[in-house]
Amino acid sequence: VTDAEALDQVLRLEHATIWLLAVVGARLDDARRDLVRDAVDAHRTARDRLVAAVAAAGGDPTSSEIAYRLPATRNLAAAVRLQAATVRAYDALIAAASTADLRGLAAELLVSAAEHLALFRWAADAHLATATSAYPGR
Amino acid sequence: VLVDVALVALGDLRAAYRRFVATSPQSRPVVTPLLAHLQRHETDLRQARSRLTPGVSVESPQPRPSGVLGRGVASVLRAERQASRTCLTGARTAAHPEVARLLAQTAASHAQHAALLTRAVM
Numbered sequence: 001v002t003d004a005e006a007l008d009q010v011l012r013l014e015h016a017t018i019w020l021l022a023v024v025g026a027r028l029d030d031a032r033r034d035l036v037r038d039a040v041d042a043h044r045t046a047r048d049r050l051v052a053a054v055a056a057a058g059g060d061p062t063s064s065e066i067a068y069r070l071p072a073t074r075n076l077a078a079a080v081r082l083q084a085a086t087v088r089a090y091d092a093l094i095a096a097a098s099t100a101d102l103r104g105l106a107a108e109l110l111v112s113a114a115e116h117l118a119l120f121r122w123a124a125d126a127h128l129a130t131a132t133s134a135y136p137g138r
Numbered sequence: 139v140l141v142d143v144a145l146v147a148l149g150d151l152r153a154a155y156r157r158f159v160a161t162s163p164q165s166r167p168v169v170t171p172l173l174a175h176l177q178r179h180e181t182d183l184r185q186a187r188s189r190l191t192p193g194v195s196v197e198s199p200q201p202r203p204s205g206v207l208g209r210g211v212a213s214v215l216r217a218e219r220q221a222s223r224t225c226l227t228g229a230r231t232a233a234h235p236e237v238a239r240l241l242a243q244t245a246a247s248h249a250q251h252a253a254l255l256t257r258a259v260m
Binding site: 091106 | 232
């Protein structure tokens with residue numbers, strides 16, 4: 001797998017996450033919707049950085065689909081699962097990247113995604129011990 | 139060196155937690171799981187350093203004097219954010235992928251702590 005392919009794989013996940021979180025967030029109460037909205041903003045920033053990184057690595061950045069398959073339940077637990085998938089993806093990208101620059105990008109995006117994941121989990125059950133993890137993504 | 143710098147930041151964080159718990163014993167249930175993560179990070183970073191640089195001394199870096207950071211939860215938050223920033227900086231520049239990943243995960247974990255402490259305590 002080339003760097004461009006690895007980056008584009010995460011980009012496709014970001015496209016889906018932005019769309020799905022927006023749909024899921026719309027069904028939540030005000031406080032939780034705000035949490036999800038903040039995360040969606042962060043995912044848009046991540047998407048834009050990934051588009052630039054794919055192009056810089058010589059690839060052709062994948063565009064967003066028109067729509068994505070919705071999860072069976074559209075609640076905060078669904079948002080947690082979507083967010084956790086992006087955290088795992090950035091962790092995997094660090095391992096797959098061939099240069100320190102790309103690992104650095106993946107590390108920055110991992111930190112941001114993990115922070116939002118913790119806030120989602122906190123909003124879901126309000127327990128610090130289960131909202132955080134020693135190794136997010138592992 | 140990157141791992142040593144990270145360990146110093148984590149040592150500062152441990153000291154900040156120790157002072158916080160001493161002055162606010164009721165915070166112990168909140169702090170305990172976060173300290174468990176910190177312990178794992180320190181252990182795994184030391185092990186990675188030993189494995190990647192065999193023969194090099196693995197003495198624990200000393201945290202800075204305790205008066206530097208204060209005693210309240212605000213000092214813990216500052217130390218969590220500093221630990222996260224320091225580890226992220228290390229992850230950005232690490233030449234070794236394993237070290238980069240370990241530092242990135244440590245940075246992410248402490249960013250989670252800081253975000254939640256802000257919500258839970260402040």
